[in-house]
Amino acid sequence: MRALHLRSIAPVLGLLLTVPALAQVEARLKVNNDRLQGTHTGGSLLLFSPDPVQRGSSLSHWDTSATPNLLMEPFATGDLPFLGLDITPGQMQDVFWGNGTLTVNIFDADPPGVGFTDPRPFPGAPGNPAATLGEARQNLFNAVLGAWANTLDSTVDVDVIVTWQDLFCAEGAGATLAAAGTTFIVPLEGGGLPGPTFFHAALAESLVGSDVTGPVADGGGDIVVFMNSAIDDQCLGAGTGWYYGLDGKAPASAFDSAGTVLHELGHGFGFSNFTNEDTGAQSGGLPGIFDLWTFDNTSGLFWDQMSDAERAQSARNVAQVTWEGPFANDAAKNTLTPGVPELVIGAPAKIAGTYNIAQAAFGGPIPAGGLTGQVACLKDGVADATNFNGCTPANNPGELAGKIALIDRGSCGFTTKVANAQNAGAIGAIVVNNAGNGVITMGGNDPTITIPSAMVGRTDGNRIRQSACGDAAAFFGGDRFQVSAQWKTAKASGEGQAVMLTKESGYFWFFSPEGIEVTVRVLNACNLDGFNNYWVFAAGMTDVEVKLTVVDTQTGQSKAYSNPLGTPFQPVLDTKAFATCP
Amino acid sequence: MSSRTRRTPVNPAQWVAMALVLTAAALPAAAVQPPPDQEQATRTVVVGKATLNWHVAQKASAPQRAELAAAFKKATEARFTGGEPYVTPKAEPSTSLGGQRMLPLPVELIHTMFVDADGQEFCSDSTAVTKAAATTSVGKDQ
Numbered sequence: 001m002r003a004l005h006l007r008s009i010a011p012v013l014g015l016l017l018t019v020p021a022l023a024q025v026e027a028r029l030k031v032n033n034d035r036l037q038g039t040h041t042g043g044s045l046l047l048f049s050p051d052p053v054q055r056g057s058s059l060s061h062w063d064t065s066a067t068p069n070l071l072m073e074p075f076a077t078g079d080l081p082f083l084g085l086d087i088t089p090g091q092m093q094d095v096f097w098g099n100g101t102l103t104v105n106i107f108d109a110d111p112p113g114v115g116f117t118d119p120r121p122f123p124g125a126p127g128n129p130a131a132t133l134g135e136a137r138q139n140l141f142n143a144v145l146g147a148w149a150n151t152l153d154s155t156v157d158v159d160v161i162v163t164w165q166d167l168f169c170a171e172g173a174g175a176t177l178a179a180a181g182t183t184f185i186v187p188l189e190g191g192g193l194p195g196p197t198f199f200h201a202a203l204a205e206s207l208v209g210s211d212v213t214g215p216v217a218d219g220g221g222d223i224v225v226f227m228n229s230a231i232d233d234q235c236l237g238a239g240t241g242w243y244y245g246l247d248g249k250a251p252a253s254a255f256d257s258a259g260t261v262l263h264e265l266g267h268g269f270g271f272s273n274f275t276n277e278d279t280g281a282q283s284g285g286l287p288g289i290f291d292l293w294t295f296d297n298t299s300g301l302f303w304d305q306m307s308d309a310e311r312a313q314s315a316r317n318v319a320q321v322t323w324e325g326p327f328a329n330d331a332a333k334n335t336l337t338p339g340v341p342e343l344v345i346g347a348p349a350k351i352a353g354t355y356n357i358a359q360a361a362f363g364g365p366i367p368a369g370g371l372t373g374q375v376a377c378l379k380d381g382v383a384d385a386t387n388f389n390g391c392t393p394a395n396n397p398g399e400l401a402g403k404i405a406l407i408d409r410g411s412c413g414f415t416t417k418v419a420n421a422q423n424a425g426a427i428g429a430i431v432v433n434n435a436g437n438g439v440i441t442m443g444g445n446d447p448t449i450t451i452p453s454a455m456v457g458r459t460d461g462n463r464i465r466q467s468a469c470g471d472a473a474a475f476f477g478g479d480r481f482q483v484s485a486q487w488k489t490a491k492a493s494g495e496g497q498a499v500m501l502t503k504e505s506g507y508f509w510f511f512s513p514e515g516i517e518v519t520v521r522v523l524n525a526c527n528l529d530g531f532n533n534y535w536v537f538a539a540g541m542t543d544v545e546v547k548l549t550v551v552d553t554q555t556g557q558s559k560a561y562s563n564p565l566g567t568p569f570q571p572v573l574d575t576k577a578f579a580t581c582p
Numbered sequence: 583m584s585s586r587t588r589r590t591p592v593n594p595a596q597w598v599a600m601a602l603v604l605t606a607a608a609l610p611a612a613a614v615q616p617p618p619d620q621e622q623a624t625r626t627v628v629v630g631k632a633t634l635n636w637h638v639a640q641k642a643s644a645p646q647r648a649e650l651a652a653a654f655k656k657a658t659e660a661r662f663t664g665g666e667p668y669v670t671p672k673a674e675p676s677t678s679l680g681g682q683r684m685l686p687l688p689v690e691l692i693h694t695m696f697v698d699a700d701g702q703e704f705c706s707d708s709t710a711v712t713k714a715a716a717t718t719s720v721g722k723d724q
Contacts, residue, residue: 056704060693076695076703101631105623107639109647138636146629161639165651168659174698176658181692184684201684212684219643224692226654236697255703260695263705267693274691278667278709284685 025468026346027404029357029428029452030370036336038066040297041354044322045087045332047294048074051316051436051457053278059294059315060272062323067337071263072271076256087331088266089151094325095270095289096191097203100153104145107161107216115164115229116141127246133232136244137164143246144262148269154206159213159221160268167228169235177255179226180264184213185274187286194304198288203270223268231255273303279582280311293325309527312582318437318457319356341366343430343456351463357430357454358439362415364450371428371452376403377469378421378429388469390417394424401425406465409434409455415444418453429453432461466500476504476522481534481550481578483520485510488545488565496546510544517542518569522550526581534578536561540569548572555580653689657708661696667709 040046046063048056056064056074064073070086093099108116118134127143130136145160161183169175186204189196202222205212214220231242242257243250250256273290274283282288287304294303296314302324303311314321323329343355359366376399380392391412394400405421409431421429428451433439437457456464476483485496485508496508496517505521518540525531536550538561545565551558557580561572623635639647657668670688690708697703 055696055698055702056706058693058706060707061705074705076705103633103635105635105637107637109639109644142627142629142634145634146627146632149632149634150630157635161647163647163651165655167655168662170662172699173662174696176661177695177697177703179654179658179692179694181687183687185687186684198685216637216639217643219646221643224647224650226651226692226694255697260703264693264695267705272691272693274687276688276691276709277707283688283691 024347025351025375025464026372027375027430027464028344028346028370028372029366029404029430029454030342030344031366031368032340032342033338035340035342036332036338037340038063038070038336039332039340040319040322041342041356042297042322043329044295044324045329046319047321047323049315049317049319049321050438051318053316057315058277059321060267060290063319065319065340068335070335071259072266076259076263085147085151085262087328087335088271090327090329090331091323091325092152092270093327094293094323095199095203096207097270098153098206099151102149102152102154102206103157104149105157105159105216106141106145107159107221109161109163110165115227116162118164118229122244125243125245126249128244130244137227140244140246140257140261144258144265147262148265152206152269154202155209156202156205156211158202158205158223159211159216160223160225160265161216161221162225162227164227164229166230166233167226169228169230171235171237175231175236176226176228177231178228178257178260178264180223180261180268181272182268183221183224185283185288186212187284194292196286197292197304198274198284198286200268200270200272200289202268203289223265225261225264225268227261275303275311277315278312280306280308280313280315282308282311293323295322295324296320297322309582316436318439341454343454345464348467351467355456355460355464356439357456358441360414360418360431360442360444360453360455362442362444362446362449362453363418364452366452366454371404373402373404373427375406375430375464375468376400376426377465378405378407378417378424378426380420388465390420393420397424402427404428404430406461406468407431408461413444414442414453415446415449418442418449418451419446421453422449422451427451430461430464431455432465433458476500476506476520476550481522481552483522483548483550485518486547486549487517487542490565510542517544518546518548520548522577525575531575532579532581533576534580536572536574536577538569538572540571543568550577552578552580650689654692657690657692658694658696660708 038046047059048061048063049059050057061074062070062072071088116134116138120133122130122133122136128136128139130139167176182200184201185198186201187196188199188204201213213222234240239253241254243254244257246258274288291303296317297320298317341357341359343357345352377388378390378394379396380390380394388408389411390407403426405426407417407429418429433455437459439455439457442455487494487496487510496510498506498508500506504523507516507519509515510517518538521537523535525533525535538548543566546563548561549558557578559577563569623637625636627634660668668690670690673686693705693707695703695705
């Protein structure tokens with residue numbers, strides 16, 4: 001079936017294709033002062049969806065671009081106002097917590113002399129004048145649970161089980177510090193919900209007005225907290241330990257216990273989904289209340305409306321996943337700082353839109369009125385897969401003068417790339433990430449660089465490059481598989497120029513944009529019965545020497561397919577190409 | 583560039599205005615109110631307008647908690663030992679004394695604050711952390 005389908009491609013292409021000429025790409029780098037840092041171009045709060053997976057990966061956090069730092073961002077910082085719940089109460093209202101007061105039952109789950117009753121002397125800390133380590137820990141929990149108990153409303157007591165244990169900790173490796181989560185997830189229905197929906201236990205109890213999970217003595221309880229007591233034994237080195245001060249001013253060698261526990265309890269009360277973001281699978285096969293406000297701006301779907309595969313993909317949809325709850329977004333207006341750098345493509349229409357960027361730490365600022373120009377690819381003559389990495393001086397200064405240079409990330413420092421663009425007369429530079437569709441602030445120091453520059457994500461950058469430069473490498477399967485083609489005759493050789501047709505199919509031309517030489521398809525067969533891999537198909541209308549190279553950019557694995565000179569192109573039907581699912 | 587299709591038929595803005603009348607799914611009507619907690623508080627602390635009651639957890643549930651703690655240790659240690667991510671065995675819905683269905687939260691979904699060898703503190707559940715530990719930087723740049 002697949003082979004028949006492949007054989008049908010060439011004649012169909014002949015009917016449908018018009019070969020695209022390189023377009024003039026009109027770009028504008030600007031700072032959008034109407035947009036808050038940490039929000040989507042559409043205005044809603046961004047959730048954290050890095051690609052590839054990195055530390056802190058989880059949509060159950062605000063995006064790290066939020067400024068100032070928020071309690072529920074994934075990275076602990078020292079500048080959180082102590083017990084400052086910032087916009088988190090708004091998020092809690094979105095998931096149907098009331099604003100008010102509740103009673104907390106704290107259950108000490110450790111034997112005498114351990115955890116909250118540790119008798120070792122304590123020297124005292126700001127806001128925490130305890131005499132023993134155990135008392136210092138009790139004061140800590142009184143403060144942080146007191147903060148939550150004076151924020152959320154319930155007529156039902158919240159039962160919090162706390163245990164201090166020696167969890168993983170090794171100097172030179174790292175440690176587990178602390179954790180908190182709801183003990184149970186409880187399905188509720190009614191209230192205008194689209195269907196049965198899982199809620200955090202304490203939240204569910206506040207909504208139905210009864211102790212759903214039952215007494216702790218009978219295996220009930222609402223929130224469980226794990227604390228690593230080994231941190232106090234300086235397991236990460238001399239002078240390290242928990243900081244029990246309640247002023248948010250932990251020294252560099254210590255870990256702020258109040259900020260850490262406050263954050264983790266937020267997950268336990270209501271700031272978390274119940275989805276495995278690696279697979280997209282929902283716990284118990286039902287959506288959680290967090291999913292009902294989690295929106296993917298690319299697919300236009302909320303998380304409860306997606307398949308598992310769509311959720312797994314959405315979890316890595318950089319800067320496109322937002323929280324649509326009204327209370328948190330209202331609170332953000334009074335909290336977050338305005339002014340977000342953006343790349344706006346005005347033409348051609350097929351790539352027009354606003355793109356997420358991160359401005360470089362070096363070079364000139366983006367002018368107040370923005371920087372407008374055509375995009376031109378910096379060609380440095382280095383024959384590698386991308387050919388536009390800007391690590392050597394540009395060999396096309398005539399094309400770059402007065403324009404915004406497009407450059408690939410990789411192989412040399414960021415300042416080298418941007419300096420080469422500036423020396424060729426470019427007025428600005430855009431660097432395309434080679435590691436996912438996220439962006440980072442490009443570091444480096446070169447005081448001679450005066451033009452502004454910024455990084456754009458890989459998927460976004462490839463779209464722009466396709467229009468601005470044509471391409472010597474195409475990306476199939478979204479942006480995962482990079483395919484390039486080298487050709488050779490008896491007298492000449494070169495890189496095939498790629499043109500994408502669909503997300504998984506494209507073609508290469510060698511001698512003229514009018515002449516299609518090789519068509520390629522990379523097919524996701526991860527979910528087909530009997531297969532668990534990606535397939536590579538190719539067909540050609542040429543007898544020149546061709547070497548096709550396919551790289552799985554997610555794993556680094558590659559495969560090459562060669563056709564000898566003077567031989568009609570032999571079809572490629574590789575149904576075992578990459579066993580790298582998902 | 584993006585399409586923003588609002589959910590239908592429920593308009594999220596209306597949820598907020600809507601009086602919430604929620605019931606536990608498959609909840610037996612006669613069993614809404616379970617017995618109150620039987621543990622007695624050993625100490626009470628008032629913080630602002632809120633009350634915090636300190637208890638010693640009853641022994642009856644200790645084995646269950648020990649099992650949870652062991653699983654949590656295993657799930658979080660994978661971050662550092664390079665093992666496969668921990669996956670909680672599939673659980674059947676449990677029923678509380680009140681008769682409500684509920685599921686224990688899979689251990690690997692409990693959010694945890696870690697610190698890495700470079701001193702970076704970060705919070706994550708345990709489903710992604712081992713992958714993130716294996717992630718290396720791409721390209722030679724600053």
